[in-house]
Structures are given as C-alpha cells and as structure tokens.
Amino acid sequence: MTVAGTPCFHCGEPIPRGLVIHARISGRDEPVCCHGCKAVAEFITGAGLGDYYRYRDASSSRADETPRPDRWAAYDRPELVERLTRAEPNGARSITVLLEGLRCAACSWLADKALSLQSGVLDVSVNPATARARLVWDPARVRLGDLLRVLEHVGLRPHPLAGEPSEQLALLERRSALKRLAVAGFGNMQVMMFAVPLYFGDAGGMDPAMREYMRLVSMLVSIPVALYAGWPFYQGAWHALRARSISMDVPVSLGIVLAFVASVWNALRGQGEVYFDSVTMFVFFLGLGRYIEMIARHRAGSVADALARLAPVTARRLRNGQAEDVQAVELAVGDELLVRTGEVFAADGVVIEGDGRVDESMLTGESAAIAKPPGAPVHQGTQNLAAPLKVRVAAVAGQTVLSGIVALLERAQAERPRLAKAADHAAAWFLSRILVGAAIVFAVWWYVDPSRAFSATLAVLVVTCPCALSLATPTALAAATASLARRGVLVAHTDAIETLSKATHVLWDKTGTLTKGLVRVEEVRPLAGLSAEQALAWAGALEQMSEHPIARAFLASGKPVAAASGVEVHAGRGLAGRVDGRQLRIGTRAFAAELQAGQAGGAPPASVPGGDATEESWVYLGGEQGLLAAFRLTDPLRPEARDCVAGLAALGLHSEIASGDEAATVARVAARCGIDTHAARLAPADKLARLKQLQSGGAIVVAIGDGINDAPLLRGADVAIAMGRGSALAQTSADLILVRDSLEDLPHTALLARRTQRVIRQNLAWSIGYNLAALPLAALGFVPPWLAAIGMSLSSVVVVLNAMRLSRGAPPRRRPEWPATPQPEVA
Amino acid sequence: MEILYVLIPLGLLLVGFGLWAFFWAAGDGQFDDLDSPGWTVLEDDAPRAPPAANERPDEAPPR
Numbered sequence: 001m002t003v004a005g006t007p008c009f010h011c012g013e014p015i016p017r018g019l020v021i022h023a024r025i026s027g028r029d030e031p032v033c034c035h036g037c038k039a040v041a042e043f044i045t046g047a048g049l050g051d052y053y054r055y056r057d058a059s060s061s062r063a064d065e066t067p068r069p070d071r072w073a074a075y076d077r078p079e080l081v082e083r084l085t086r087a088e089p090n091g092a093r094s095i096t097v098l099l100e101g102l103r104c105a106a107c108s109w110l111a112d113k114a115l116s117l118q119s120g121v122l123d124v125s126v127n128p129a130t131a132r133a134r135l136v137w138d139p140a141r142v143r144l145g146d147l148l149r150v151l152e153h154v155g156l157r158p159h160p161l162a163g164e165p166s167e168q169l170a171l172l173e174r175r176s177a178l179k180r181l182a183v184a185g186f187g188n189m190q191v192m193m194f195a196v197p198l199y200f201g202d203a204g205g206m207d208p209a210m211r212e213y214m215r216l217v218s219m220l221v222s223i224p225v226a227l228y229a230g231w232p233f234y235q236g237a238w239h240a241l242r243a244r245s246i247s248m249d250v251p252v253s254l255g256i257v258l259a260f261v262a263s264v265w266n267a268l269r270g271q272g273e274v275y276f277d278s279v280t281m282f283v284f285f286l287g288l289g290r291y292i293e294m295i296a297r298h299r300a301g302s303v304a305d306a307l308a309r310l311a312p313v314t315a316r317r318l319r320n321g322q323a324e325d326v327q328a329v330e331l332a333v334g335d336e337l338l339v340r341t342g343e344v345f346a347a348d349g350v351v352i353e354g355d356g357r358v359d360e361s362m363l364t365g366e367s368a369a370i371a372k373p374p375g376a377p378v379h380q381g382t383q384n385l386a387a388p389l390k391v392r393v394a395a396v397a398g399q400t401v402l403s404g405i406v407a408l409l410e411r412a413q414a415e416r417p418r419l420a421k422a423a424d425h426a427a428a429w430f431l432s433r434i435l436v437g438a439a440i441v442f443a444v445w446w447y448v449d450p451s452r453a454f455s456a457t458l459a460v461l462v463v464t465c466p467c468a469l470s471l472a473t474p475t476a477l478a479a480a481t482a483s484l485a486r487r488g489v490l491v492a493h494t495d496a497i498e499t500l501s502k503a504t505h506v507l508w509d510k511t512g513t514l515t516k517g518l519v520r521v522e523e524v525r526p527l528a529g530l531s532a533e534q535a536l537a538w539a540g541a542l543e544q545m546s547e548h549p550i551a552r553a554f555l556a557s558g559k560p561v562a563a564a565s566g567v568e569v570h571a572g573r574g575l576a577g578r579v580d581g582r583q584l585r586i587g588t589r590a591f592a593a594e595l596q597a598g599q600a601g602g603a604p605p606a607s608v609p610g611g612d613a614t615e616e617s618w619v620y621l622g623g624e625q626g627l628l629a630a631f632r633l634t635d636p637l638r639p640e641a642r643d644c645v646a647g648l649a650a651l652g653l654h655s656e657i658a659s660g661d662e663a664a665t666v667a668r669v670a671a672r673c674g675i676d677t678h679a680a681r682l683a684p685a686d687k688l689a690r691l692k693q694l695q696s697g698g699a700i701v702v703a704i705g706d707g708i709n710d711a712p713l714l715r716g717a718d719v720a721i722a723m724g725r726g727s728a729l730a731q732t733s734a735d736l737i738l739v740r741d742s743l744e745d746l747p748h749t750a751l752l753a754r755r756t757q758r759v760i761r762q763n764l765a766w767s768i769g770y771n772l773a774a775l776p777l778a779a780l781g782f783v784p785p786w787l788a789a790i791g792m793s794l795s796s797v798v799v800v801l802n803a804m805r806l807s808r809g810a811p812p813r814r815r816p817e818w819p820a821t822p823q824p825e826v827a
Numbered sequence: 828m829e830i831l832y833v834l835i836p837l838g839l840l841l842v843g844f845g846l847w848a849f850f851w852a853a854g855d856g857q858f859d860d861l862d863s864p865g866w867t868v869l870e871d872d873a874p875r876a877p878p879a880a881n882e883r884p885d886e887a888p889p890r
Contacts, residue, residue: 127860
C-alpha cells in the first residue's frame with residue numbers, strides 16, 4: 001500500500017513512498033513517517049494525552065530517532081542536581097528548561113500534562129512564548145533525569161538552563177514593562193475623559209471652579225504616568241547623554257518633561273494651557289511600541305540560549321580511573337573526559353584514546369563526519385558519533401572555539417543599530433534647531449514684551465514638542481512588528497523593516513532554506529519480493545556503521561532490526577557487510593549489483609530505476625541474488641520555495657543562491673525555483689565575499705540562512721533572515737526569524753516592510769508639516785490655547801491611526817499543513 | 828454639576844483599585860503566559876499515568 005501524499009500523523013512531513021509504518025492511536029492505525037514519530041505518538045496517546053493532536057495548530061518536530069545514549073544519566077545524580085538547580089521550600093528543587101520543538105499552545109499543554117502526571121512533580125509552568133518550562137519537584141520522590149526523559153518522550157527536547165538568572169531577569173523586565181504600560185494606559189484613559197469637557201468648556205463656557213478642578217485632577221492622574229511609566233525614557237536619555245550622544249530617548253524625554261512641567265505650572269497657577277492628555281498618550285503609545293519590541297526580542301532568544309542548546313551542562317570526568325559526572329563549568333584544563341557515542345563535547349580538547357568520528361557541522365557546516373585519531377583536537381559543542389573517546393581538556397568555557405563565535409555574535413549584536421543611529425541623528429538635528437528657535441523666540445519677546453516671553457517660549461517648545469515626530473516611526477514599526485508576529489515572522493531588530501523595504505537582492509543559502517535541509521528516504525522500491533520494511537531495516541543495519549550524511553537518512557526512517565557484522569567501507573562506492581546471515585551491499589548501482597556471484601553486469605529487472613539525470617539520488621541494496629531494493633534520497637525542496645522566489649521577484653528583489661553544495665545540485669534547485677544566478681561550492685568566507693561584492697555595487701542584500709556556518713553571511717547582510725528550525729546561533733544573528741519554518745510569509749513580509757516605510761514617510765511628512773505650520777504661529781503668540789491642545793493631540797492621533805492601518809488588511813494565511821496534492825520534489 | 832466633586836474621586840478610587848489588581852496579577856505571573864491556560868478547559872478528566880519513565884506508580888500524584 002502506498003500512502004503518498006498523506007502526511008505523517010505526528011510531524012506532518014511527507015511519508016516516504018513505499019514505506020508503511022503505522023502508529024496505534026486510540027484504536028486506529030495512523031500513518032507515520034518513521035519509528036521515532038511512531039514512538040512519540042504512541043507514548044503521547046498511551047499517556048492519555050491524545051487530545052494534543054486535536055488541539056495543536058502547528059505540526060510537531062520530526063522525532064529524532066538516531067539511536068543515542070541516555071543523555072540524562074547525569075541528572076539522576078543527586079549531588080550534581082543539587083548544584084545545578086535551586087532550592088525551594090520543603091526540600092523541593094526547581095530548574096528552568098528550554099524546550100526545543102515547542103511550537104504552539106497545545107505543545108505547552110502537552111509538556112505541562114506529561115510532567116504533572118509524574119509523581120513528585122510539585123509545579124510546572126510552561127511558557128509557550130519563550131519556550132521555557134519551570135519545574136518544581138521533590139527530589140525524594142522523582143529524579144530530574146526521569147522528568148527530562150518524559151519531555152524527550154513526548155518529542156520536546158529539553159535543555160536545562162544553567163544561566164537561569166538572566167531568564168529570571170527577562171521575566172522581571174517583562175512584568176515591570178507591563179506594569180508601567182498599565183499605569184500609562186489607565187492614566188491616559190482617565191485624562192482623556194477629563195480633557196473632553198475641558199476642550200468643550202473652553203469653547204462653550206464652563207464654571208471656572210469646575211475647570212480648575214478638572215485640571216488639578218488631570219494633573220494628579222498624570223503624575224504617576226509621567227514619573228513612573230515614563231521613567232525608562234529618562235533613564236535611556238540619561239545614559240545617552242552621559243555617553244555624549246543623543247538617542248531618540250532624549251527628545252522624547254525632553255518632550256514629556258517640558259509638556260508636563262509646563263502643564264503642572266499652568267495647572268497650579270490656574271491659567272495657561274495644560275497638555276496632560278498629550279503627555280499621557282505620548283507615554284502610553286511609545287511604551288506600547290517598546291513593549292511589543294521587547295517581547296519580540298525576548299522571544300528571539302539570547303546568546304545564552306544558543307550556548308545552552310549547543311554545549312552540554314554536564315560532563316563525565318575521569319579521575320583515578322573512576323568516571324564521575326560533573327558540571328561543565330567545573331572542568332579545568334588538563335582534566336580527562338570520557339565522551340561516549342552520541343555525546344556532545346563539553347569543552348575543547350585533544351583525543352588521547354579512542355578512534356573517533358566527530359560531527360562538526362555546528363561549527364563548520366561540513367556535514368560529513370571528521371575522523372579523530374588520538375592527538376586530534378575536538379571542540380566544544382560538536383558531537384561524538386563513533387567510538388567512546390578519552391579527551392584531555394585544552395580549553396574550557398570562555399576560551400573555546402564555540403564561545404569565541406558566541407562572543408563575536410554578541411559584539412555584532414551590540415554594534416547593530418545602523419539605522420537607529422541615523423534616526424537619532426535626525427532627532428538630534430531637529431532638537432538642536434528647536435532649542436535654537438526657542439532661544440531666539442525668547443530673546444525677541446524679551447525685547448518686545450518681557451511679560452509674554454516665558455509663555456510664548458513655552459508654547460513654542462510644547463507645540464513643536466516632537467511628539468508626533470517621535471511617534472511617527474515607532475508606532476508604524478510596532479504595528480508592523482505585531483502584524484508580522486501574528487503571521488509567524490519574528491522581528492528581532494525593528495530597523496530591519498526599514499532596510500528590508502529598500503532591499504534589492506536576496507542571497508539564499510540553499511540547504512535548509514530553499515530545501516528542507518534534511519536528506520530523507522523519499523521512496524523505497526523493493527525488488528525481488530522484499531518488503532519495504534525489510535529493505536529499510538537491512539539498509540539501516542548496514543548504514544548504522546557509517547557516519548556518512550546519507551547514513552542518517554536511513555537511520556531516521558527505519559529501525560535497525562539486526563546488527564551488521566564485518567562492515568567494510570568502500571570509499572565513494574558504498575558499504576558491504578553481513579546482516580541476518582546474508583552478505584549485503586549498499587551504495588552505487590554497480591557496487592550493489594557486483595555481489596551477484598559471477599554475474600557482474602547481469603541484466604537488472606526492468607523496474608530498477610536509474611540511468612537518468614537523477615541517478616545520483618538513488619542508492620541500491622544488493623545481495624547474492626542481485627539487486628534487492630532501490631532507495632531514492634532527496635533533500636526535498638520546500639513546496640512554497642518557487643512561489644516565494646517569484647513573489648520576491650515581483651517586488652523587484654533579485655534572488656541568488658550562494659551554496660556550499662555540489663554544482664549540479666545547486667543548479668537543479670535554482671532551476672526549480674526559477675533562480676538564474678547561482679554559485680556552488682562556496683566556503684562561508686566566499687559567501688561573505690559575494691555579499692560584499694554585491695554591496696559594493698550598491699545593492700542592499702537580504703541573506704537567508706539556517707546554519708551556524710551561515711552566521712558570517714547573516715552578520716554581514718543588510719537584513720538577515722533565519723529559519724525557525726535553524727540553529728540557535730543563526731537565529732541569534734538574524735533580524736527576522738521565520739518561526740513557522742516556512743517561506744510562505746516572506747513576500748508578504750517584504751511587501752509589509754514597504755507599506756510600513758510608506759506609512760512612516762506619511763507620518764513624518766504630517767508631523768513635520770504640522771510642526772512647521774505651528775511653530776511661527778506659536779512664536780508670534782497667535783495660537784489660542786484650545787487650538788494648541790487639540791492640534792497637539794490630533795497630530796499624534798493622526799500618526800497613531802495611520803500606523804494602525806498596518807496591522808489590518810493582511811491576506812488570510814494558509815494553515816501550515818502539507819498541501820493536499822503530493823508534490824514530488826527533488827533537490 | 829457639583830456631584831462631579833464626589834463622582835470623580837470615586838472614579839479615581841476605582842481606577843486605583845483596578846491598577847492595584849493589575850499590579851498584583853502581573854506580579855503573580857498571570858500575564859506571563861496568555862496562551863496555554865485556555866487549553867486546560869478542553870482536557871479530559873481522570874488522566875492515567877504515562878507508561879514509561881515513571882518508576883513509582885504506587886505513589887499518589889501530588890496534584
């Protein structure tokens with residue numbers, strides 16, 4: 001039976017053709033794509049958590065099935081757990097865990113339920129926004145290792161966070177910002193309520209006592225808004241001034257302080273105009289913009305998160321021949337570590353015993369395993385794939401290659417705000433002109449009529465208070481950011497929206513962006529009466545002895561049922577060995593067919609595929625009776641890639657591929673996506689060089705990548721976009737993150753960036769126009785008080801309403817499900 | 828219109844109460860996660876213990 005087109009019940013990925021694996025879910029057989037997903041789905045429903053599948057609104061991550069040793073053994077040791085976690089009342093312990101694969105509210109429900117069902121768990125709080133869970137448990141009744149295993153069983157890979165204080169800090173920052181926002185919001189509503197009768201009272205006559213009363217009440221309500229809710233702006237302005245620079249916070253603070261002080265002065269002396277409504281609205285909308293930006297930043301994750309995902313928290317140290325689990329931070333140079341198969345190195349070191357193979361893809365992007373004989377260096381964050389290794393530590397946290405990369409990223413992040421600087425520059429220019437203008441107005445009035453000098457100067461400062469001007473950009477960016485976040489596009493640096501609207505080129509790293517980045521068995525074609533399961537099992541048994549990237553495709557789709565013996569690697573051709581008492585070969589067609597005794601070159605069955613342009617993606621299994629099966633391997637193209645490239649082209653963005661892959665593969669992907677310009681076999685430095693070349697030609701370049709090896713490219717690009725399932729480090733250096741791991745939203749994002757830019761320009765034109773019109777009138781003392789108040793509020797309201805247009809009118813988005821029609825993609 | 832001299836302070840009192848409640852809720856973590864609690868009403872009763880990774884099924888669940 002072929003179930004082509006049916007997505008996997010658990011992860012939603014397409015099921016390899018010819019492969020039939022079913023998970024038993026509530027009495028029904030549901031098709032799944034691999035044994036990993038089968039195990040996870042059956043565990044979830046077996047635990048009574050099957051509702052997860054009814055309520056989730058995003059597919060789960062594909063279950064990791066590569067046989068790996070128990071990563072959590074170290075967390076079963078009480079003395080280590082005691083040092084890693086925090087004490088809670090009554091002998092309980094708590095820890096914060098980052099959950100990889102947490103996508104939607106149903107995922108967090110699943111994590112919550114699965115943990116709550118364990119005896120000894122006292123409290124679980126899962127935050128889907130930050131993908132973190134806080135666990136409180138009773139160490140006397142349950143071991144932390146068991147809880148982490150439960151999480152892994154339900155398909156959410158946990159990463160215990162050692163740097164918990166920073167997470168706690170972020171939480172407190174969010175709460176404090178929310179409180180300030182509430183004060184500003186409540187205050188603004190109240191003041192507006194009093195402002196309406198004041199406007200009408202001014203126009204139509206009002207009991208002076210009542211007017212006085214309303215003004216004083218407005219002042220009372222505005223005091224906490226200006227002092228408490230506006231505090232972060234003053235702090236920012238103070239920091240900027242101390243660093244002898246002018247940030248946007250400076251005119252904002254000056255505007256708030258001037259309008260507020262003038263209003264308080266006027267309210268207390270009972271004459272002149274009050275601007276409490278403008279002050280509170282100003283604080284509220286600016287605070288709202290900052291709050292939305294902060295949430296997006298927190299979600300994008302910090303560098304500390306990236307480290308937590310890459311480097312293990314524990315290590316196994318050898319001391320006097322005894323292995324003991326210790327915290328990675330306790331390691332010292334010269335320690336000897338035992339790193340078992342599948343484990344990740346906790347420090348940089350040198351192999352002293354064992355003949356290993358190491359996956360260094362997270363550092364170099366090279367997916368083939370690197371042989372590590374004794375004497376070879378190994379690096380923190382890379383994974384040991386083969387035999388257990390004894391390693392002598394050469395560098396510990398802070399001095400490792402990985403921490404060097406992280407430090408580089410941290411610095412790049414700190415230096416990021418290019419455009420923000422330009423905006424600050426403009427604000428500083430505007431501010432200095434206003435101050436000069438105000439001084440001239442004061443001097444002239446002092447000469448003409450000293451009694452009116454102060455009020456006229458104040459009117460100039462308040463009327464031209466750059467409220468609308470300072471709101472013009474942030475409100476538009478906040479509305480765009482919120483609108484994008486709803487569609488699964490996370491904006492980590494809002495100035496990227498501005499750059500994106502001007503972009504001319506898109507530089508793609510092929511693997512993981514245009515393609516899914518995973519080599520998978522796309523089709524199993526059994527020959528000679530073999531079942532697909534059996535063929536995959538035999539292939540898997542052979543391939544488990546290899547570290548070639550292709551081997552992982554087999555390990556991820558079939559469970560090895562037998563051990564292989566006498567496996568030999570024939571470089572460039574394949575593997576040979578004995579499985580279930582049979583001599584088998586897997587590899588190229590000629591290599592697999594040779595085994596058929598004395599009949600090399602015998603006519604293969606007619607159904608054997610091959611010989612056409614896609615031959616290199618076929619792998620063959622051969623036995624003594626001839627060919628047994630053929631497997632088609634692909635790194636499938638994303639179904640939406642072509643539309644995305646076309647959509648970007650329609651916006652005038654020229655796409656280009658810069659890939660480290662083989663020329664033929666790159667050319668094929670480029671043809672299928674409709675991309676004319678492509679370059680293959682590029683090292684990360686070459687990609688960066690291509691980027692610089694484009695930039696020096698005046699192009700504004702968007703780079704899209706997913707791996708750590710893309711980090712230099714992303715860092716150098718004008719706008720960096722990372723895929724949601726890409727490496728944590730790539731995300732850390734990105735401006736935009738496609739959280740749903742789909743390219744679908746990219747053209748819309750580019751379009752929205754342009755609309756945002758248009759709105760910003762309209763807003764700036766309006767507010768500058770208003771200020772220019774109001775300035776001479778105020779300077780001449782012609783602006784009546786009621787007009788000044790209404791004009792000032794109205795100029796801000798127009799700006800805010802115009803910005804809000806960005807958050808609506810988004811076309812309905814297709815649900816992130818596999819398309820109903822099967823699309824055979826070959827990359 | 829003199830009634831306003833009483834009603835406005837009363838209104839401010841209400842606002843103060845609302846703010847106090849909001850501060851309490853924010854400090855209590857009520858706004859930390861706005862998505863997942865909505866799902867808890869959909870869950871079925873009487874959950875069973877997971878089949879694996881729990882070696883002590885004899886103890887009563889703590890909550």
